[in-house]
Amino acid sequence: MDAPAPVCKGRSVDILRLTDDAFAPRADAIARLRHEAFGMPVEEARRSVPAPAGVARYAADDGGRPLALANLLDHRAWFGGRPVPQAGIGGVTVAAEARGRGLLRPLLSQLLRDARERGAAVSGLFPTAPGIYRGLGYELVTARLTVPVETGELAAIRPVDGLELRRLSGVDLPVLNELQDRWAREQNCVLERSHGAGxxxxxxxxxxxxxxxxxxxxxxxxxTWRRGGGPGPRDGSALSALELVALDRGAATSLLALLGSFSSVAQRVELRIGERDPWRLLLRSVATRVVDREDYMLRVLDVPAAWTGRGVAAGIDATVEFRCIGDPLGMTDGSYRLSAAGGVLDCAVVAAADPDLPTFTPGGLACWYAAAHSCATLRRLGLLSGGDPGQDPVLDALTGERRPDVRDHF
Structure with a gap:
């Protein structure tokens, strides 16, 4: 169902979910918007316009002319060792002439309400302007980095005896996705690839x-790696490592040594890793220079569903009450009771009895849920207030030791 037409700085627009009937007459205009926003050739933009399976497209529309676009992606992401339904947001663009009119708030508000009704408990996105999305309840929780590493350094790493390296291909995707999910269970925020994401x-x-x-x-x-550019050792961009997933040190060192075997023909490799990737510690340089950073933001859409769907360590036995305030979309404001027992979480809305409960802003709730920061840090940032700070370790224990990471851009 289409949303009521919001008024954006003096002019009304319609917020539409682009069904096939609504999409067809706008296809060329949508392709042009995507070309302007993402720099792809117009013909490629036209080919990418039909939404693939699992993607719903939304538009802020002015009499048949789309002024802003956003995609809603059906994802599941790992939190506490369990996959949680997530609304991925991507392909956000606003026509140059319509920027500054406040179109994204009504567009994304309707999209997120629809996502919640369809069962999404959280939402994630890669922002180009974090401030815009903070105004919608998102907060930064992690990032994907690209760091340059000298292949000469990697050449000094010795592969582990007893491990076999094999070339894989598209026919191996099922086993590759299974490997990814085994690793991802020990992180937060990583997409579940066996669900079709990635x-x-x-x-x-x-x-x-x-x-x-x-x-x-x-x-x-x-x-996963790509060889490009020229063959000479001075061609610093000739080798890219797009993804490294390893279940133990032996696998990581053997795969890093594989990159080092290119040292005679490529001076460095650009390695794409998570912000807290532990395999950086295997490098002498620790890969401190960053050539590209893709920040990732999260927000909670449905507090009881998010916590009940999340995993918790089996040894945690605790009950806490907390509040959420200041949600610009009004989705999470309220008081809640969260209980952990036997490796299971239960969360329910409660009447506001104690006015001095731990109180999270929307951004604070996202950071707590993803275990991006300790509650002590959230207090220093002004994202958590109230309650007894002496009980913050209990709140931290409920989210556990898994930390946020991201691998798949969308």
Whole structure:
């Protein structure tokens, strides 16, 4: 159902979910918007216009002319060792002439309400302007980095005896996705690839290579990489490591050593990793220089569903009450009781009895849920107030030791 037409700085627009009937007469205009926003050739933009499975497209529309676009993606993301339904937001663009008119708030508000009605408990996105999305209840929780590493340094790493390296391809996607999910269970925010999310298949279709590390016939690590540019050692952009997933040190060192084997023809490799990726510690340089950073933001859409769907350590036995205030969309404001027992979380709305409960802003709630920061840090940032700070370790224990990471851009 289309939303009522909001008034955006003096002019009304319609917020539409672009069904096939609504999409067809706007296809050329949508392709032009995507060309302007993402720089792709117009013909490529036209080919990418039909929404793939699992993607719903929304528009702020002015009499048949789309002024702003956003995609809603059906994802599941790992939190506390369990996959939680997530609304991924991507493809956000506003026509140059319509910027500054406040179109994104009504557009994304309707999209997120629809996502919640369809069962999404949280929402994630890669922002180009974090301030815009903070105004909608999102907060930064992690980032995907690209760091340059000298291949000469990697050449000094010795592969582990007993591991076999094999070249993999698209036919191996099921086992690659299973490996990813085994690793992702120990993180927060990573998409569940067996649910259909992720871009490894696209990378392989566009010329990337994939090498797997096997121990006793079992896949325990994979490196997705691309060789490009010239053959000479001075061509610093000739080698890219798009993804490294490893279940243990042996797999990680063997795959990093594989990159080092290019040292005679490529001076450095650009390695794409998570902000807290532990494999950086295997490098002498610790890869401190960042050549690209893709920040990631999260917000909670449905507090009881998010917590009940999330995992918790089996040894945690606790009950806390907390409040959420200041949600610009009004989705999470209220008081809640959260209980953990036997490795299961239960969360329910409660009447506001104690006015001095721990109180989270929307951004604070996102950071707590993702275990991005301790509650002590959230207090220093003004994202958590009230309650007894002495009980903050209990709140921290409920989210556990898994930390946020991201691998798949959308």
């Amino acid at each position: 871009g490894l298949d696209v990378e392989l279709d566009h010329g990337a290579q994939c090498s797997g590390a096997y121990a006793d016939g079992e896949l325990i690590g994979q490196l």
